Amino acid sequence: MVDFVPAVDLLYDAVKAKGHVCIGLDTCAGYVPERERRKAQNDAQAVLAFNKAVIDATYDAAACYKVQIAYYEEMGLAGLGTYSETLKYIRSKGSLVIADIKRGDIADTALRYANAHFSGDFEADFVTLSPYMGMDSIEPWLSKAVSCGKGAFVLVRTSNPGRKDFQLLKTSPQSAYLYEAVGEKLSELAKQNKGKCGYGIFGAVTGCAERDEALRIRQQYPELFFLIPGYGAQGGGAKDAVSLLRNGNGGVVNASRSIITAWQNAQNYTEQAIKDADNNFASGASRAAVLKMRDEILSYGAQQ
């Protein structure tokens, strides 16, 4: 019998070694420099080549990658080929990948999804899940994850304005927010299924929040590893993000557009920084953006 190391332990170690950045490869063809795009047979191929260049230029400086499947589904079957190849390429570098698929379905269907995303063409280390249908839409993933060393991040408190519609409704009997009811259930599950690092093998998606709320959330769920979106393009900063960390670990901070389209704002980086980073202009800019973000988070974290 093979004993799998839970993915959360690998992620914990990756954060220790390489910082907190989770690079979001939400790549559409429009993000690929025109010159590179014209070289490719089609958009799906252009995105794959671009992703590979970004991965080559950044894998030693990021904790993990997150790949948003919507961008690939939009390109149809060829796009999903690129999605599959991107995941494989990340894993071939020894890096971890979160499949941002936000699936949420029950029973047999959940198991099918778990087979789809924890093995085969679309194998990832972690997935993101949506809890609306209830814990029977989460648990089937757990048994599969335990058996093959995978993990998941369940949507708890997101950073989009629409979180007010339902996540921030007060629920009885505890008069807690809906997202706290979700966090509570997830917490129970994490306590019973921990990695050696002390975090549950299932964690939470918890967006950048105001400092007070962030600190409260961190305190409420000490055993949950956080996937923290909302950095950069979505307005959150390193200061907000570090409030969700714990002893300098326990979370990865995702940025997508600000990294992969960094080449469009190359004035933010010195020519030398880009040249030093990589021969390829676009991936060089991405690397410069990653290093800047990583160091910002580390420096704020050190002040905590």
Add this chain to the structure above:
Amino acid sequence: MVDFVPAVDLLYDAVKAKGHVCIGLDTCAGYVPERERRKAQNDAQAVLAFNKAVIDATYDAAACYKVQIAYYEEMGLAGLGTYSETLKYIRSKGSLVIADIKRGDIADTALRYANAHFSGDFEADFVTLSPYMGMDSIEPWLSKAVSCGKGAFVLVRTSNPGRKDFQLLKTSPQSAYLYEAVGEKLSELAKQNKGKCGYGIFGAVTGCAERDEALRIRQQYPELFFLIPGYGAQGGGAKDAVSLLRNGNGGVVNASRSIITAWQNAQNYTEQAIKDADNNFASGASRAAVLKMRDEILSYGAQQ
């Protein structure tokens, strides 16, 4: 400029002409008779051939099809090829198809998903959506749907036991269930975006419920067209399902396993019924199951 007929109007007419059955093509290779499976090159091809036979045998007797993408994702890239071909085949028959994808993501990501599932390789007439992130995860789909005559069903009250975890929490200030908070928001949106049939172009997933609850839900949301799962394998019956209809329309009732694996329980159908239905044993049994279900719903509906 082309004026698109909203998909909900087409579905309304389909119910009038062909009854309320929504056939769930949640097909895995294990549901294909061994003899047929051996004829195919691989599992994805076996499922495609099986789906086509079922569609040929049933499209005149069902309101629409629902294809659960998890079963196809499980088979990887080849499976998604079968998913794409199945959708195309249904539409080539002039039938409607609901892509059961339960997506739920925001802003640009939602638009990417909408492009993916309202056009191109994965074009469907309707999709299913999950509301946890808030209405900004629903609205981007709406603008796209309006522009191309598509529709959606948003998860409101599902029929799995886990619905108790979150959907049935009481929320303040109205002291309504969470699912009613979702239904309310969806209702507002439907009122502003109706088809000629009087139903909103976005409807709700509302599982079979106890008669009293079902009648109350139907009364609360007169403008929502319902996708009603939970029939057959999930324990609901025609009697429960019809309580969610309105004047004999306003809903389709989904059954998956009880239809596509009907051949495994062929003792439920007379040999003649199967022979009459189709030369192919499996799809013949499926047709017999569809006709039985359709007539049960119609007869209960007539008693209302």
